[in-house]
Amino acid sequence: MTPSFKTETYAVFDDFLSIDILRSVRDRMADERFVYLKNVWQPKNFYRLVEGDPLVGQTVYYNHPKVPKGFASHPSGKSADAVVEALLGAEESLATWIGLRGSAWDFFTCTPYLYPAGSGLSWHDDAKDRVGSYVLYVHDDWKSSWGAELLIATDVGDRRASVERYQGVNTDLGHYVTAVPNRLVVIKAGTPHAVRSVSTRAGENLRMSMTGFFQPLPQSLREA
Ligand SMILES: O=C(O)CCC(=O)C(=O)O
Numbered sequence: 001m002t003p004s005f006k007t008e009t010y011a012v013f014d015d016f017l018s019i020d021i022l023r024s025v026r027d028r029m030a031d032e033r034f035v036y037l038k039n040v041w042q043p044k045n046f047y048r049l050v051e052g053d054p055l056v057g058q059t060v061y062y063n064h065p066k067v068p069k070g071f072a073s074h075p076s077g078k079s080a081d082a083v084v085e086a087l088l089g090a091e092e093s094l095a096t097w098i099g100l101r102g103s104a105w106d107f108f109t110c111t112p113y114l115y116p117a118g119s120g121l122s123w124h125d126d127a128k129d130r131v132g133s134y135v136l137y138v139h140d141d142w143k144s145s146w147g148a149e150l151l152i153a154t155d156v157g158d159r160r161a162s163v164e165r166y167q168g169v170n171t172d173l174g175h176y177v178t179a180v181p182n183r184l185v186v187i188k189a190g191t192p193h194a195v196r197s198v199s200t201r202a203g204e205n206l207r208m209s210m211t212g213f214f215q216p217l218p219q220s221l222r223e224a
């Protein structure tokens with residue numbers, strides 16, 4: 001698997017799933033239950049990042065021995081399963097950005113999201129205990145006037161892009177990635193990124209994505 005574009009902190013892979021699998025993920029997603037993100041319990045500061053009203057579906061965990069209550073485990077019978085399996089098949093190609101299973105990470109999540117017009121996500125870096133994150137766009141069409149580009153800050157020379165500075169004025173520079181159907185973006189944890197709001201020009205078209213985090217198990221679960 002060869003990236004269409006890469007830097008030290010992120011990579012873009014196009015045509016990630018086969019067309020048939022992409023279609024089945026999208027069709028299954030359309031039959032699943034979604035709730036408004038604002039109605040789901042989340043750490044308080046997460047809310048401040050959300051713009052408008054994105055919807056979230058069922059999170060599926062891969063390879064977690066103690067899945068938190070209310071979440072599913074792979075194989076789950078949900079739309080996320082096929083994405084989990086495709087990511088497992090691509091493990092080695094992604095190692096440059098997220099490291100290898102068993103050393104850098106043990107498990108990952110996969111969560112479907114729907115972003116209607118007016119919704120987006122402000123600057124954040126998905127750091128905490130994660131080593132990396134990914135997003136796959138599964139909608140069947142995305143026009144440039146519909147907005148919702150993924151914005152990624154880049155390091156410039158010795159100056160590291162840092163979300164810490166963004167509480168005040170963001171003086172970083174960076175790139176944008178268009179939400180092209182079947183495009184996978186893998187981002188090293190600590191890399192600031194944001195989702196520009198979906199334009200009202202998108203009308204009823206939803207930005208559909210599957211996203212998740214690669215993480216090591218905490219020591220307590222590792223030894224169990
Ligand atoms: O949807 C995207 O392009 C990125 C989503 C994201 O950054 C996240 O859910 O943490």
Ligand SMILES: [Fe+2]
Nearest residue numbers: 124126133193
């Ligand atoms: Fe993110």
